[in-house]
Amino acid sequence: MSDNNPFYHDYLGTGGINNAFSNFFGDQNPSIYDQIIPPNTQTPHQDFDPSSYMSTLTECLHGSMDYNSLSNVLGMSCSSSEVVCPPLDQESSRKNTAEIPLTPNSLVSSSSSEAGGEEDSSKSKKDLQAKDQCEDGDDKSKKVSKAKKKGEKKQKEPRFAFMTKSEIDNLEDGYRWRKYGQKAVKNSPFPRSYYRCTSQKCSVKKRVERSYEDPSVVITTYEGQHNHHCPATLRGNAAAAMLSPSFLSSSQLIPQDVLFAQMLTTPTNQNQLPINYSVYNYQQQPQLGPEYGLFQDMVASLIHKREP
DNA sequence: CGCTTTTGACCTGCGC
DNA sequence: GCGCAGGTCAAAAGCG
Numbered sequence A: 001m002s003d004n005n006p007f008y009h010d011y012l013g014t015g016g017i018n019n020a021f022s023n024f025f026g027d028q029n030p031s032i033y034d035q036i037i038p039p040n041t042q043t044p045h046q047d048f049d050p051s052s053y054m055s056t057l058t059e060c061l062h063g064s065m066d067y068n069s070l071s072n073v074l075g076m077s078c079s080s081s082e083v084v085c086p087p088l089d090q091e092s093s094r095k096n097t098a099e100i101p102l103t104p105n106s107l108v109s110s111s112s113s114e115a116g117g118e119e120d121s122s123k124s125k126k127d128l129q130a131k132d133q134c135e136d137g138d139d140k141s142k143k144v145s146k147a148k149k150k151g152e153k154k155q156k157e158p159r160f161a162f163m164t165k166s167e168i169d170n171l172e173d174g175y176r177w178r179k180y181g182q183k184a185v186k187n188s189p190f191p192r193s194y195y196r197c198t199s200q201k202c203s204v205k206k207r208v209e210r211s212y213e214d215p216s217v218v219i220t221t222y223e224g225q226h227n228h229h230c231p232a233t234l235r236g237n238a239a240a241a242m243l244s245p246s247f248l249s250s251s252q253l254i255p256q257d258v259l260f261a262q263m264l265t266t267p268t269n270q271n272q273l274p275i276n277y278s279v280y281n282y283q284q285q286p287q288l289g290p291e292y293g294l295f296q297d298m299v300a301s302l303i304h305k306r307e308p
Numbered sequence B: 001c002g003c004t005t006t007t008g009a010c011c012t013g014c015g016c
Numbered sequence C: 001g002c003g004c005a006g007g008t009c010a011a012a013a014g015c016g
Helices: A006-025 A031-036 A050-061 A069-076 A079-083 A115-134 A138-151 A236-241 A244-250 A294-305
Strands: A161-167 A177-184 A190-199 A204-210 A218-221 A260-266 A277-283
Touching: none
Parallel strands: none
Antiparallel strands: A161 A218, A161 A260, A177 A190, A190 A204, A204 A218, A260 A277
């Protein structure tokens, strides 16, 4: 399944996301910084409307807009991919699922217990487990469950994956989360934590894991869209800033410990793996300090990448 | 006391 | 069919 995922192939490549990450940000291609984030890109592009960008992203993150629209705004198929992504290499498609902490499933919904039927899936699973324990007709319930899940499987929740350089694992994003699981990731000393939005009727989840190649990098994957307002708009990190409506509308600040953030958008199309993706990088400019807004930088990078 | 975190068990999908 | 890995559950423990 992952063989159809261009993100998986192009971006993760043979070395997984961490390797790709270091490819982008490491020594192997230092010029990428200049390509993605121009040092002095502070002037908006003529054709770019920041307010439109802000509202679109905000709407999308809050569930009032589909991710295709967001992808359009973000320029999913723009030249950024050409700049950022390594060329498609068949060799890179060789099995590497087990080598990366951020698996295809991390960015691409494919497991049965997630997404679409999220709200019901856990409940049905609970019920199923209870039935399995109490009744001997487990085959029956399993079949029902499977059939149910097959139907639900078609629905996929969009995901955002942020890679943020931070000492803090669980980046504050203004929402309240309850941790419901933690799993060791193969070939990684760092576990992956699973969080669920504590708001009732909100099925948004997020995964937090640390890159094993660069422990300073935190990979946060959001799944789903909040159906409620952000309970608290907090300063604290790039993800929070990006996900915070107030940030998007007022260019809040970012902390110093966040050196850069990378935003990956992976729109899903039912059971299909994402066709397009986009990579947005942020690197704090030391000479400017934290007072320099993340959004401006994102916009700047976006503008830059969109320029012919 | 209520909420959150921890953690082992369990379930599911996928590749072989 | 089997094994592996990711994802989830839920009881117990922790915490304010």
